[in-house]
Amino acid sequence: MLTDLPIRKIIHVDMDAFYASVEQMDNPELKGKPIAVGGSGKRGVISAASYEARKFGVKSAMAGNLAIKLCPELIFVRPHFERYAEISKKIRKIFLDYTDLVEPLSLDEAYLDVTHNKKGNPSASLIAKEIRERIFNEVGLTASAGISINKFVAKVASDYNKPNGQKTVNPEEVIDFLEQLDIRKFYGVGKVTAEKMYQLGIFTGKDLKLKSIDYLDAHFGKSGRYYYYVVRGIHTSEVKPNRIRKSLAAERTFSENLSSEIFMLEKLEHIAQEVSNRLAKSKVSGKTVTLKIKYSDFTLQTRSKTLHYFISDKSLILETAKDLLYQEKLSNSVRLLGISISNLNTETKKTPEQKSVSVQLKFEF
Template identity: 85%
Template sequence: MMDAPFPIRKIIHVDMDAFYASVAQMDFPELQGKAIAVGGGGTRGVVSAASYEARKFGVKSAMSGKLAIKLCPELIFVKTDFERYKEISNQIRKIFYDYTDLVEPLSLDEAYLDVTENKIGLPSASLIAKKIRQRINDEVGLTASAGISINKFIAKVASDYNKPNGQKTVNPEEVLEFLEALDIRKFYGVGKITAEKMYQLGIFTGNDLKSKPLAYLEEHFGKSGRFYYDVVRGIHHSEVKPNRIRKSLAAERTFSENLSSEIFMIEKLEHIAEEVSKRLLKSKVAGKTVTLKIKYSDFTLQTRSKTLPYFVSDKNVLLETAKDLLYQEKLNNSVRLLGISLSNLNTDSKVSKAKDAVSVQLKFEF
């Protein structure tokens, strides 16, 4: 039984398997079957991606190269090649468009597809996902995983279920049971810190989450409380948007040496603010919320934000706001990375909240 007066969609989330690493292994056959890390070389490098062979040793993205090589002494570092990734990504997207025009890329290696009505007239979204994955393998030479369900949230969660090179369909009548049994760490949108907080509150599974009233979740998780309350009930109204509206624009820099004084950071922030301003002007957008991102030498991350009463794109305003945020409180440690982002853009559109559903029995071919 599933709550849903809103249109039931057939959504596929396609996620390439270890994309950057797989591209390197495809282009350099001598790397196939070996533990490799994309990026991460040098004394201060950070791993961008790891092959499945490397992941078995605990190597993962955002990890320092120093730690990665300690975990896997035979690890091979390869350079990033974003032009090549973009080339391959475009090939994959062309395959998507053979089935539907409702394609929403999330990054170079993943996308949502709405195949409720599709170009080949096939009623089964599961079969379409299988065909797409097979074509990617035959025509591009890489493997992909897919999740198939009634909305983007569940499809995203499901795509990780049978990785690598697999797919998972969550039919309408299976949605609630699937979500109730799911480990809370598997919920898309629940990060490490939030998961730890949920554990402290006795929330370990979707069923535990579902048992909490909306007021309780909003009390402990703020605005995200409503999101958690809805998704665990299979409610997620976001449509696949072929032309995604940019929600934020940012730039950041990792330093060759850690910075311990705010004075030395101001010069770096000036260059970052200039880069953000250039991108804003190029995109013809402005925003109200400035966020300063600080990554410390121990890899802990902190963000500080300020919302202005007007839209801005000027470098000097961005810089002065970032400086205010920098001096807002004492730094926890020396700093290895600074970033500035601008959100609450003038491209944002207000989405009306959907009404709660009534209980209906869904019969839908997946």
């Protein structure tokens, strides 16, 4: 049911293969060819892949040596993050011509609330189309968009007609759209959670909707309540132009696997220093330290500790990370270590998740 919910006109704009598309735009010789940004070298990890490369199964976060096996013709390109940031600013400037309620998620995607927009256009779908045309004409890149009543549905919808397309899920279509959705398409459901849901007989949104809130809480903890509400079209999170940072992190992938904690301490010291520098630059501190460990078999483990006080100093971060490293025996050799700080002193109290607001389903989109 979509009663008692705020209805907004939300657009989620997602650039198509952003890093790879920028590289192809700047170097015409790369157009139409399978390219990967980053990932070169023995232990490199891919940051982005062009659609030509994706046809072979190459994707972001994949090891470069695996990608080249899937696509022997793959071209590795060194990333140019300053260039990506420059292009991102141009795109964001276009967004701001329509609304000040723009919430960037990264350099290549953002939410826009156009319920009340600067153009006075009642159609969010037409605004999304115009924005995508302007990005292509003024920047030279294609973008996809999802349009709906809240951030969750808009985010899911933006993936439907990629690349260079858009999908609108009108208010009266939301419930049916979510019920038919493959559980793997739900934003926030990762590979591990999807496998767990499969084991519980949950394959679609309709299957998920049949489960009670107590059942989902029991099987998925805090996330259970989130799944219960979003499958019913309930997601009241507002588009926040000044989104509060919830964590800050740094990590390193090693050229050779590390098999002893002793060899990891020097690496952790450098990572702790980088985290400390980033905290200082952002003028924040945090209470929770999380150590990320990726083993040679690519399994991932995190260990966390919450302190009674805020920290930002390298020595305290390193000391806590060491405690976490020695907390239990390593299960394998290690290819990556990372440290993140969360529970920051910028966080504010959360507002109640549900608000009672009357709604009319006949809403021009």
